[in-house]
Amino acid sequence: MSTVTEQITVSNPRDRRPQRRRSRHGAVSRALISLLLIVAALVWFLPFILLITTGIRTTQDFQTGGPVSIPAEFTFQHFIDAWTTGDFATTYTNTILLALVKVPLGVLVSALMAYALARLKVRFRAAVLFLVLLGLTIPIYIALVPLFNTVKAMGLIDNIFGLLGPYLAFGIPFEVLVLYTFFRQLPDEIFEAARMDGAGSWRVFFQIVLPLSLPALATVFILDAVGTWNELLMALTIISSDENKTLPLGMLNFSGQFTTNYNGLAAAILIGILPILIAYALLQRYIVSGLTAGAVKG
Amino acid sequence: MSTASSVPARTARRRLDEMSQHPWLFVLPAFSVYVIFLVSPALQSVGISFTDWNGVSPDAVFVGLDNYAHIFQDPVAMLALRNNGIWSVVTISVPIALGLSLAVLLNGSSRLMPLLRTIFYMPAVLPLVAVGAIWGWLYDPSRGSVNEILRSLGLGALAQPWLGQDSTALAAVIVAAVWVHTGFPMLIYLAALQGIPLELYESARVDGANRWQQFWHITMPGLRSAHAIVLALSIIDSFKVFDLIFAMTNGGPGNTTQVLGTWMFVNVFQYFNVGYGTAVAVIITIAALAFGIPYVLAQLRSEKR
Numbered sequence: 001m002s003t004v005t006e007q008i009t010v011s012n013p014r015d016r017r018p019q020r021r022r023s024r025h026g027a028v029s030r031a032l033i034s035l036l037l038i039v040a041a042l043v044w045f046l047p048f049i050l051l052i053t054t055g056i057r058t059t060q061d062f063q064t065g066g067p068v069s070i071p072a073e074f075t076f077q078h079f080i081d082a083w084t085t086g087d088f089a090t091t092y093t094n095t096i097l098l099a100l101v102k103v104p105l106g107v108l109v110s111a112l113m114a115y116a117l118a119r120l121k122v123r124f125r126a127a128v129l130f131l132v133l134l135g136l137t138i139p140i141y142i143a144l145v146p147l148f149n150t151v152k153a154m155g156l157i158d159n160i161f162g163l164l165g166p167y168l169a170f171g172i173p174f175e176v177l178v179l180y181t182f183f184r185q186l187p188d189e190i191f192e193a194a195r196m197d198g199a200g201s202w203r204v205f206f207q208i209v210l211p212l213s214l215p216a217l218a219t220v221f222i223l224d225a226v227g228t229w230n231e232l233l234m235a236l237t238i239i240s241s242d243e244n245k246t247l248p249l250g251m252l253n254f255s256g257q258f259t260t261n262y263n264g265l266a267a268a269i270l271i272g273i274l275p276i277l278i279a280y281a282l283l284q285r286y287i288v289s290g291l292t293a294g295a296v297k298g
Numbered sequence: 299m300s301t302a303s304s305v306p307a308r309t310a311r312r313r314l315d316e317m318s319q320h321p322w323l324f325v326l327p328a329f330s331v332y333v334i335f336l337v338s339p340a341l342q343s344v345g346i347s348f349t350d351w352n353g354v355s356p357d358a359v360f361v362g363l364d365n366y367a368h369i370f371q372d373p374v375a376m377l378a379l380r381n382n383g384i385w386s387v388v389t390i391s392v393p394i395a396l397g398l399s400l401a402v403l404l405n406g407s408s409r410l411m412p413l414l415r416t417i418f419y420m421p422a423v424l425p426l427v428a429v430g431a432i433w434g435w436l437y438d439p440s441r442g443s444v445n446e447i448l449r450s451l452g453l454g455a456l457a458q459p460w461l462g463q464d465s466t467a468l469a470a471v472i473v474a475a476v477w478v479h480t481g482f483p484m485l486i487y488l489a490a491l492q493g494i495p496l497e498l499y500e501s502a503r504v505d506g507a508n509r510w511q512q513f514w515h516i517t518m519p520g521l522r523s524a525h526a527i528v529l530a531l532s533i534i535d536s537f538k539v540f541d542l543i544f545a546m547t548n549g550g551p552g553n554t555t556q557v558l559g560t561w562m563f564v565n566v567f568q569y570f571n572v573g574y575g576t577a578v579a580v581i582i583t584i585a586a587l588a589f590g591i592p593y594v595l596a597q598l599r600s601e602k603r
Contacts, residue, residue, distance in 0.1 A: 033403050034410060040400070041417045044477070047432050048420075050443050067443045068450065109328040116324035126598075128325060133597060135336055137590025139538045141562050141579040145346060145353070145572055146339035169335030172328050177597070201319050230425035232541045237567070248427040252545060255434055262441045269435065273428045280423045284416060287423070291482065292489035 054266035055079065062263055078267035085257055086268040090243055091250035098160045098167075098246065099228045106168050107221050110175035111213075115205050117176070118183035119191060129180070135173035140166075140233050148237055160246065162238045167228055174227075175220045178290060182216035183209060219290035222283050229276060247272060340583070347577035352570045365577035375578065378556040381468060382582075385557060386536040389475045394528055396476070397483030402517065404484070405491045415488065419481030426478070430545025433474040437461050461547055464554045471546050471555060478542075479535075483528045490524035491517075530593040537586040558582050 054062060055078055057071035065072065083089070116122050117129050147166050148157075156162030186209070194204045210217070232248040239245055251272050258265035280287065347365055351358030369375045400418060404411050421429060436443050437460040445457035460470040498516045507515065540559035543549065549556040549564065556564075558578050565575030 030406070033406065037400070037403055037410060037414055041414045045417050045420075047436060047477075050436070051432065067441055067446045109331065112324040113328035116321045120321035120324065122321040122325060128329065130594060130598065131337070132329075132332060133594045134587070134590065135332065137534045137586050137593065138336065138340060139559070139579070139582055139586055141540070141559055142343050142583040143336055143339035144343075144563075144579065145566060145576055146342035147335065150335070150339065165331060165335040168331045172332050172336075176328070200315075201321070201324070205324070226423055230427075232425070232427055232544070233563075236544075248425045248541075251425065251427045251431055254431050262435070262438065265431075265435055269428060269431050272431070273424050276423055276425070277420065280420065281416065284419075288415075288419075288485055288489075291485055 051266045051270050054263055055270050057263065059261075059263050067262075078261075078263045079271060081261075082258075082264050082268035082271055085264065086254065086271065087242065087245070087250055088271055091245050091247045094160050094244060095229060095247040098163060099225055101161070102164055102167050102171075102228050103221060103225045105164075106171045106224055107175060107217060109168070110172050110220070111179050111210065111217065112205070113172070114176045114179035114183055115209055118180050119186075119204075119209070120201060129176075132173055132176050135170070136177065140170060144233070144237055147234070151238055157238060158240045158244055160239065160244055163231075163234055163246075166234050166238075167231065170234075171224050171227060175224060178220050178223075179213070179216055182213055186212060215286070215289070219286045222279075222286045223290050225279075226276065226287075343576050344580055346573055347580045349573045351572045353566065353572035354570065358573065361573065365574045366581070368574060369578060369581065374553045374556055374561060375558070377553060378558045378561040381555065381557050382537075382539070384468065385472065385475070385539055386533065388472050389479055389539075390529070390532040390536055392476050393479040394483045394532065396480045397485075397528075398487050398521075400480070400484045401487030401491060402513075405488060411488075415484070418484055421478045422481040424478075426541035427545045429474055429478055430542050433470070433477075434461065434546055437470055462551060464551060467547050467551060468555045471542055474546065475539075475542055479532070483532070486524050486528050487521060490521050494520035526596070530589060530596075533589045534586055534593065537582055537589075 050067065053069075053071050054067060056074050056076070057065075058073040058075045058077075061071055061073040113132070117125055122128065143166070151157055151162040151165070154162065154165075190208060190212070191204065194208055199207070230248060231246070232252070235246045235249050236252075239249060251269075254265060254268055254272075258268060346358075348360055348362060349358035350361050350364075400414075404414055424432075437445075439445065439457075439459040439462065444460065448454060448457045458466065460466050494517065498520075499512055502512050502516055538559070539557050540563070543555055543557055543560050544563070547555040549560045553561075559582065562575045562578040562582070565571040565578065569575075
């Protein structure tokens with residue numbers, strides 16, 4: 001552990017000054033730390049590696065080699081079978097359809113609210129902000145039973161759009177927090193200039209605030225899509241029939257569906273997680289900036 | 299005459315114009331959804347928790363605090379409460395310790411940092427159901443990789459049905475939770491480390507402070523607000539535990555891995571003890587709010603500065 005702070009002081013990327021204290025001892029400890037980190041990362045990544053090696057090998061090869069071995073005979077058949085057995089055509093369609101409606105709508109209403117709270121003279125502003133942010137901490141259980149009744153009264157039980165209202169409500173607090181913080185930091189001069197030109201609040205929102213806030217909107221959009229994509233408890237309560245299942249509901253039954261097919265189970269899990277992993281790899285810049293937004297200041 | 303008729307028309311238009319600019323119009327769409335689908339159901343739940351409602355019959359009898367009193371006589375609820383405690387302590391402290399160590403170590407190696415950061419945070423974006431499926435698959439008693447790795451290390455005696463026996467089930471789920479939760483504190487600490495001025499280390503070294511002293515006297519105080527945020531969000535998150543337990547053990551074997559969230563779900567949707575299950579939900583929510591309200595107030599205060 002004694003090498004810990006030296007790492008910060010000596011090789012911080014922002015430190016462009018010549019490194020006076022680079023000694024042989026420092027080089028050795030740096031190499032050891034890198035090695036330690038690589039081993040830790042391999043352990044962290046190992047479940048994914050095992051899923052891939054098991055998913056792409058023949059059952060025969062798996063039985064001779066065991067779960068932790070390098071595959072010798074390859075096949076794509078497990079993925080083809082798992083696609084049908086796991087009913088992915090249905091669950092993917094439902095989840096994508098719901099996310100396509102929910103996420104843009106949620107970001108829009110949250111942006112409208114965040115804009116008014118951050119930039120307009122809203123009555124009860126502090127109270128509304130407090131009430132909405134409180135939603136960040138409220139577990140979904142507490143609303144489950146009455147929500148079931150509300151959705152039932154709307155005739156939307158066992159319908160993916162029955163999830164729309166609850167998902168919107170539970171997404172709003174985080175979206176408002178991130179967007180509100182961002183809108184507060186926009187320079188006041190822009191708003192004064194727009195007011196001098198006689199622009200109304202709506203025009204300011206659509207023509208100035210939204211275009212200036214694309215990074216924050218992208219962050220909120222992506223994190224909300226991840227949340228919608230992954231939600232289980234509400235879907236479990238509202239959805240009952242197979243043809244309306246979302247992706248997490250579909251994956252809940254995997255161990256039952258693939259009891260005798262260990263390779264097929266690996267393939268099915270991979271099909272279930274691949275899109276979100278690809279999206280994460282491509283968009284992680286926005287995810288990281290959104291999650292760390294509150295941590296860096298003050 | 300013509301001016302007389304157009305004046306009211308103009309004022310009417312202006313009034314309409316002003317109304318369309320009313321700030322509450324911007325607040326209203328999100329606020330009404332929030333009230334209808336979150337605030338109102340949450341308050342209704344408090345009402346339901348004072349009744350013996352079974353979820354089906356049209357009428358429910360007011361039973362006062364009976365449901366709450368019953369929680370303390372229900373051995374499974376007490377076990378669930380204990381499991382929630384274990385869950386919170388372990389899935390908060392271990393990821394924070396690991397995440398802090400990783401952040402401090404990664405912060406030094408600029409070349410490895412982006413790739414390793416991606417890997418350590420990766421499990422956190424997966425649906426928890428998928429995490430449950432992955433670890434259930436790894437823990438498979440006969441063909442799972444966990445037991446296979448133990449056997450190949452000569453520790454075959456330790457191979458066991460991790461999720462299928464009382465003694466190991468909760469710990470096995472917690473391992474999966476640590477895998478998921480370590481990435482978040484790491485990201486926060488990595489971001490916060492960027493904010494510590496390097497000059498502080500420089501002058502500490504001049505004063506003869508060793509690296510261990512630098513860590514405790516510069517790095518740790520510099521991360522104070524990051525600690526607060528990580529701790530608050532981890533605590534709030536830990537009260538929401540449901541998906542992983544539900545997907546991996548469904549509270550079993552027996553009821554050994556029940557937490558309050560899964561026990562609430564069983565009572566409401568399997569036993570139709572809706573009043574009782576809702577009382578359990580109210581208890582979790584009060585606990586979450588006890589930590590959540592200070593967090594929200596701190597967020598609002600830090601924003602004002």
